[in-house]
Amino acid sequence: MDIIGQFPLFYFPEYGSAWMMGMTGTIHILASHTSVGAAMLFAFLAYKAYKEDRSDLYPYMKRYGMFLLIFSYVIGSITGPGIWYTATAASPRGISALIHNFVWVWATEWVFFVYEVIGVFVLVYFMDKIDKKTHLKLTFSFALASVGTLALIIGIISFMMWPGTQAYYATGSASDAFFGTNTFPHMFLRIGFMIMLSGVIGMVISSAIKKDNAELSQELTRKMGYVSMLGGFLVLFFFMWYMGTLPDNAHAVFNVTKASVIQSRIILTVVFSIYFLVAIVKPRFISTPLAGLMIFVILIAGIWPGEKLRESMRKPYVAGQYIYSNQIISRDVPGKGIKSELPIIAEKGLLQVNPFIPENLRVITDENKLEAGKLLTRMSCSNCHSLEKTGVFRPLKDRLAGFDKEGIVAFLQVLGEGGRPYMPTLKLPEQEYDAIAEYIASLKY
Ligand code: HEC
Incomplete structure (x- = not known):
């Protein structure tokens, strides 16, 4: 047969389908990364509250949890399927490749996600109703489930950049597809970013309780400053490692924009280092509008260009280095019975x-x-x-x-x-x- 397995073309004038992906993805990342970061932060705060008998920390966790519930879980859950719809329209064969390689990984991820969603409700609504030790255990399992969703998704997203091992093409096995050379640097890079985000969002809430309890507000803002700073360092460190594990085509694209990317990242690093230092040294200077503004800066100046860059660096492929962005299969994958x-x-x-x-x-x-x-x-x-x-x-x-x-x-x-x-x-x-x-x-x- 002289017909190849193409789908109808989704044509988006002016902006292109890739921008549609980028916009949905950027909002989703802010919401989903916040949720994982906050899950880790919750475990840390609950541990502190339990060990040091600090019952004043619980109301903060409750407010933060409520924010998370509304912001991350509603927006995250809407934009998650949104990515599926957009990606299926924009790149049906890319999505098909991911499903054919990772269907069970995805199924597992959904189990973790369901646990996470139920978990956040339980943590917020049962906080005053269950004993503190049980609550602590719940926060730990919630954090584990959250990090689990990340760990599973990261292998899939990393495969989009490249399988990382040549073995995959011969075996077609899910584990060869999952454990590429950049899976782990990518995972730690995102964990660093999540920790940073959890601190940045934590400052919105800690600064908002200034009126009720100025001392606690300052203590928490300072803590969030440290958390963000730690996350920021991890991001920088793992970004270097991540870049070193990318395929040649990614470097070819990166080199085109290298100077401006590096320049803008340096500016961002300086701005945020100052912000985190102020939070640590002069926590009372951090107000809720400022903290909200900084989230916006991360969204517009951090995530959006970052995702655009990652998307560009995959070029000319959309997934696995065998499907081009224009939906044509460019090489044999004997392990999957796929022909160029x-x-x-x-x-x-x-x-x-x-x-x-x-x-x-x-x-x-x-x-x-x-x-x-x-x-x-x-x-x-x-x-x-x-x-x-x-x-x-x-x-x-x-x-x-x-x-x-x-x-x-x-x-x-x-x-x-x-x-x-x-x-x-x-x-x-x-x-x-x-x-x-x-x-x-x-x-x-
Ligand atoms: C997989 C994505 C992709 C597809 C499909 C694609 N291009 Fe490109 N194109 C790029 C990238 C990436 C660049 C380099 C960066 C830039 O110019 O912004 C580029 C650059 C160009 C340039 C600038 C000159 C050069 O040599 O870099 C021209 C001209 C061009 N493309 C034309 C086309 C035409 C015509 C088609 C369709 C037949 C096409 N491209 C299909 C990704 C693509």
Whole structure:
């Protein structure tokens, strides 16, 4: 059969489907990372409260827990499935690859997650109703379940960057897919970030109790300052390790933006170090609006660019270094019975092998050339570039400004030879190159 297992194309004008993923992901990360970080912090506070007989810490935990319940678990639970929907539309074969490799890991993660959700309700609502020792044990099991969800998900997300071991391609086994070289650095990097976030959010709550109990408020803000500082150090340390475990294509993309990424990270590090130092030395200067603002800064200046970078560094792949972002399988994975689709596409062309091409566009003629070119460009490039003149996502208008049709064909031929490590190899029959070039040239960038 000359048909490959493609899905209908999800085309998102101007912003691109990757931005949709990024936005959902960024909000989800803030919520989910807070929840894991706070679970660890809870265990620490409950331990302190129990050991040192500090019953004044319980009301703080209760307020924090309530915030967590509403903020993390509601927003986290909505955006979690949101990622599934967005990813399934934007990258159906990426999601399919993850499910085919990790279905049981995911099932296990959901068990942990259900425990976590029930756990947070129990911790908050039963705090005054059960004895302190039982409460302490509950906080420990809650923290374990939370870290468990992270540990399981991290193996899956790391596989998206690359399996990390060549063995995976031959065996196709879930453990070879899960334990890649960057799984653990990635996990510790995120744990550091979670600890930092738990402290940053803890300051919102500790500063809010200033009116009720100024002394306790300052003590807790100071503690949260230390917690955040510790998390921040872990982030920096494990970020270095993580970068060292990335594949070559990731470094090729990173090098393009390296200078500005490093510069912005240094600024962030300085700003947050000052903030944490103030929390430690002069805790009364930390007010609730300031603490809230800093969460916003993390969201906009930390998570959003960070996730965009991670997403970019996977290029040209979306998962496992065998599925390109434009949904084409680029190599054999014997362990999974998967075959590269590049040869058949080079021979027959995309229009012939994709089951969702309208019949009138299967064969290029003078009349339909522009329309076929538009469809081909969307299929081949729109996953990574906005096509519109006003597009914002790595827009082609900047990349191909001033290129005439011949220039574009020549560029496509370079891609056909795999001439760019960060872009998919795209070998197509001459008529399809011609149609793409005619369409892009007609946009007059
Ligand atoms: C897997 C994602 C991906 C796909 C698909 C993709 N590109 Fe790119 N493209 C990139 C990245 C990453 C860069 C480099 C960073 C940048 O320019 O922002 C890039 C850069 C470019 C450049 C700048 C010049 C250069 O050599 O770096 C051009 C031109 C370009 N792409 C055209 C295209 C065209 C045309 C298509 C469709 C046939 C396409 N790209 C498909 C990811 C992709």
